[in-house]
Amino acid sequence: MTTVSDPSQRILELAAVLDFRAAAPLTESLLAMRGTALTIDASRVERIGGQCLQVLLSAQQTWSADETALSFTNMTPGFVEGLRLLGFSEADFTREEMPE
Amino acid sequence: MSATILTVDDSRTMREMLKLALTQAGYKVIQAEDGVHGLEVLKSETPRVIVTDINMPRMDGFGFIEHVRADDTYRGIPILVLTTESDAEKKDRARRAGATGWIIKPFDPAKLIDAIRRVSA
Amino acid sequence: MDAMAAVKQTFFQECEEQLAELETGLLAMERGEAESDTVNAVFRAVHSIKGGAGAFSLEDLVQFAHVFETTLDHVRNGALEPTADVMGVMLRAADLLADLVAAARDGLSVDSGRSEVLVTELTALSPGGVGADTEEEDDLSDFSFTPVTVAFDFSDAPADAGRSYTITFKPRPELYAKGNETALVLRELERLGQMETSCDASALPQLAELDPEGAYLEWTIRLTTEKGEDAIREVFEFVEWDSSLTIQASDADADVDSGAGSTEDAFAALLRSIQGDETALPTATAEIIPLPLAEEREAVVEVEAQPAKASAARNGSGGANANANAAAPQTIRADLERVDRLIDLVGELVINQAMLSQRVMEAGHVPGSAVALGLDELEHLTREIQDCVMAIRAQAVKSVFQRIPRLVREVASMTGKQVRLITDGEGTEVDKTVIDRLNDPLTHMIRNAIDHGLEKPEVRIAAGKPAEGVVRLSAMHRSGRIVIEVADDGAGINRARVKAIAAEKGLIAADAALSDEEIDNLIFLPGFSTASEVSNISGRGVGMDVVKRSIQGLGGRLSITSRPGKGSTFTMSLPLTLAVLDGMVVTVADQTLVVPLTAIIETLQPKPADVHGLGGGARVIAIRDTFTPLIDVGRELGFRNTATDPLVAVAILVETEGGRRSALLVDTIQGQRQVVIKSLESNYRHVPGIAAATILGDGRVALIIDVDTVIANSQSDATILEPVLAAAG
Structure with a gap:
């Protein structure tokens, strides 16, 4: 887990509905935060679809390649259920992408 | 969860039937009588799913779907068309116009609810 | 239900x-x-x-x-x-x-x-x-959906517990663009049985290269279900065109890796084996091939042409909408019950306002005082509201007229006549209550016009007319009523024959001197049309007298004008609504009653010399040398047992079925008034002699007399009147 004391630490709060329409805005938000350690807050998520999943997975890859920290917090049941349906588990998103 | 469904059909019988089935399943229903009317309704309402007939006056189902798909405001709204079993061609055209799925006539409430569940969360 | x-x-x-x-x-x-x-x-x-x-x-x-x-x-x-x-x-x-x-x-x-x-x-x-x-289908079969009822051998019953399937599913971007969603497809799939899902994200690019609305993931699903492959395919029904999909059944022994190791690896192995050699497995694949782009584009053009072709004229499919032509006016469809409730309420308002006026007068405010003037305005407004509300229920006669062409065709072919129907004024509006009851009389009139009015083609030609006869059906508004005319260009009424028949039947004296108009009107007399004349077309055992009576029942009138050789015109005039009625308010044995104004010809004060007893309590009154039955309304309706003294009462001369006249004896006349009709049947029950009820300004309930029934009942009481009538002509 990244620490809150990290000055470059930023938080992105996910939208409630991560459907087809949410994919492009989500990508933009993430790209805008590239290069900084990021915590993605899933506390509002009610559901997530295939394309937003792609964006989040791609972000994980990207942050990992950038050797920057990316983590998820406050995963709601809706978020976890969406991941499960799409073949992922909570664990896939809680593991530390980049050990400090 | 009371999601709104927009039904577009020129037949009053079908509109009533759809409304009956949908409200019984807990959906809120808004109605339009043809494609033109449907587009008008969409200006003020954002339904979770649209159910539309194909053969309608003024603007038919294909035209309606294309208009909806061409407008970024309505991106991603699932559209189900009402069509008959034998109509592979209609299904095909609807699909190419951008329909999400279809409901086979003769109308069966269970199939309708099933189809809606398949395209909406 | x-x-x-x-x-x-x-x-x-x-x-x-x-x-x-x-x-x-x-x-x-x-x-x-x-x-x-x-x-x-x-x-x-x-x-x-x-x-x-x-x-x-x-x-x-x-x-x-x-x-x-x-x-x-x-x-x-x-x-x-x-x-x-x-x-x-x-x-x-x-x-x-x-x-x-x-x-x-x-x-x-x-x-x-x-x-x-x-x-x-x-x-x-x-x-x-x-x-x-x-x-x-020919034009499209090339790229239309070829049914993917894959040749699975299900001879060993599809429902044996827990068959396993391996499904690979790779959406294309269109899948999402059309509103479908992988998560929902997988959720549906899971309903079929036990499922394990894995996702291959190896094709996924870094965020900068990612098209957010692209599709890079591929899923492999291991599903164990009792349902058959059809059920699985149905889940993918909406998305199979917009994805690559394979479904394979694996037999129990083909269950490669049922314990140790990662299922993903097992699936990958299985997949490889399939891709390498399709025939090696006892399964079938249905690879969905993307549509050729050119055809896709062509189809779109075709679809776009559609709205233009199907544009314009949204024919007001029924309802209160009279305009069938373009730019359909905006309409709403309202539950008739709600409209009726509104009409009822406005009726109450009218009554209330009348009551208020009465109180104000009783309280000593003179006409012209500020309060009285205010009330006048209120009355004016109330009337206006009432008119507007009634207009909501108004419908064009089109809905009735539209049934006529078929009728004309039928009657024409049965009678061997050639008929052209011309309709006019079908946009004329009238209250729904009237519309609903227009069909029967109109049907009879049209039948009559073709059957009795028009001549056979050969007769017409001999008379120098075109072989094809014309029946003109028209509707119009005239002085607050709707007038519907059925005109034919046939031979007109054969007056000599009509008169002879009437005399033969004892309806008139053989030597009665009648005007042309009077002769024409004989056809409305009960008993004029007989079985021998009743063809199965115009008759069905029903004469014009019944038509006239049913029209009178609606507060309407039916008349005929005829010109020999040129044809006849039946004119029916009806009130625009059956919800309000102009009536004369009268008192009988302390009861307040309303006599519909349409039935009334005049009122008069009986003189001693005019009233004659006929025995059995029946009386007649001489009005201008004609004996007219005098009906004691109080006794007829059972309000009193003793006869009313005609000399202290008022006689109301009314016209009834077949144009016959009777005099209703009432105690006093209170005045004329428009009243709101309340159905007695829906509020109480049907009462013979009473058509409906209303509420008056002072809050009292008044019954509306059904003139026809009252008279019919009194005549069955005293059949002795018949010869008198015949003599009176």
Whole structure:
């Protein structure tokens, strides 16, 4: 887990509905935060679809390649259920992408 | 969860039937009588799913779907068309116009609810 | 169940509208006036009936509508020329469709021979011949969906517990763009049984290169289900065109890796084996190939042309909308019950306002005082509101007129006459209560005009007229009433014959001197038309007297004008509504009653010399040398047992069925007033002699006299009156 004391630490709060329409805005938000350690807050998520999943997975890859920290917090049941349906588990998103 | 469904059909019988089935399943229903009317309704309402007939006056189902798909405001709204079993061609055209799925006539409430569940969360 | 019955009712209502639309359209096509909109509307009418019938499993109706629709589709796409012969078949098909609808509604069956004949005729018209389907499948078969009923061998029953399937699923971007969602597909799939899902994200680019609306993931699903492959395929039904999909059943022994190791690896191995050698496995694949782009584009163009073609004229399919032409006015459809409730409330308002006026006068405010002036304004407004509310219920007579062409065709073919129907003023509006009761009298009048009015073609030609007779049906508003005329250009009333028949039947004295008009009106006398004349067309055992009576029952009048050799015109005039009524308020034995003004001819004060007893309590009164039955309303309705003294009472001369007159004896007359009609039957029960009730300004309930019934009852009490009447002429 990244620490809150990290000055470059930023938080992105996910939208409630991560459907087809949410994919492009989500990508933009993430790209805008590239290069900084990021915590993605899933506390509002009610559901997530295939394309937003792609964006989040791609972000994980990207942050990992950038050797920057990316983590998820406050995963709601809706978020976890969406991941499960799409073949992922909570664990896939809680593991530390980049050990400090 | 009371999601709104927009039904577009020129037949009053079908509109009533759809409304009956949908409200019984807990959906809120808004109605339009043809494609033109449907587009008008969409200006003020954002339904979770649209159910539309194909053969309608003024603007038919294909035209309606294309208009909806061409407008970024309505991106991603699932559209189900009402069509008959034998109509592979209609299904095909609807699909190419951008329909999400279809409901086979003769109308069966269970199939309708099933189809809606398949395209909406 | 109740709600479904209500929908079924709507269906039949809508069928009526569609049938009318169908007929109007077919007639326009027959006249060669059809535009593509008309043809589309005609097609849609049949299509719509078929659709609804399907939902209610009305098989006869569905089947016939389907054949009809198929033939119409050929006309619509230009493959079949709408010649006179073709249109003849179409019109008869429309008639049969109407009968099938009626049969379905009433739970009856239609002579299957009739439908077989028409099915044969319709099918014969189809260019493709027997059973040719509607769709232009040839043009599309190249890239239309080839059914993926994959040759799975399910001989060992699909439902054996827990067959395993391996499914690979790779969406394309279009899948999402069309509103489908992988997560939802997988959720549906999971409902079928036990499922394990893995996702291959190896094709996923870094965020900067990612198209957010692209599709990079591929899923592999291991599903164990009791349902068959069809059930799985159904889950992917909406998305299979927009994805790459494979479904494989694996037999229990083919279950490569049922314990140790990662399932993903096992699946990958399985997949490789499949891709390497498809025939090696006892399974089949249905790889879905993307559509060629060119065809996709072509199809889009075709679709875009559609709205333009199907534009304009949204024919107000029934309802209160009188305008059938373009730019349909904005309408709302309201529950009739709500409108009626509103009318009731406005009625209450009118009564309340009248009561208030009365109180104000009683309190000593003189007319012209500020309060009285304010009340006048209130009254004015109230009336205006009432008019507006009544207008909501107004409907164009079109809905009734639309049924007439078929009737004309039927009667014409039964009588061997050639008839052209001209209608006029079908947009004329009248209250729904009147519309609902217009059909029967109108049907009789039209039948009568063709059967008795028009001559046979040869007779017409001999008389120097065209072989084709004309029946003109028109509606108009005239002095606050609706006037409907049925005019024919036939021979006119044969007065000598009518007079002879009337004399023969004892309806008039043989030597009675009657004006032409009086002779013409003899046909309305009860008993004028006899069995020998009642053909099965105009008669059905019903004479014009019954028609006249039913029109009078609506507060209307029926009259005839005729010119020998030129034809006859029947004119029916009706009130615009049956919800309010102009009446004369009278008192009888302390009861307040209302006599409909339409029935009243005059009121008079009986003089001692004019009243004659006939024994049995029956009396007549001499009015200008004519003896008229005097009916004691108080006794007739059972308000009192003793006879009213005519000398302290008032006689109201009313005209009844067949134009006969009677005098109603009442105690006093209070005045004339417009009253709101309240049904007694819905609030209480039917009372003989009473048509309805109303509430007066002072809050009292007043009964509205059913003049016809009161008189009919009194005459059955005292049949002795008949000879007197005959003598009086």
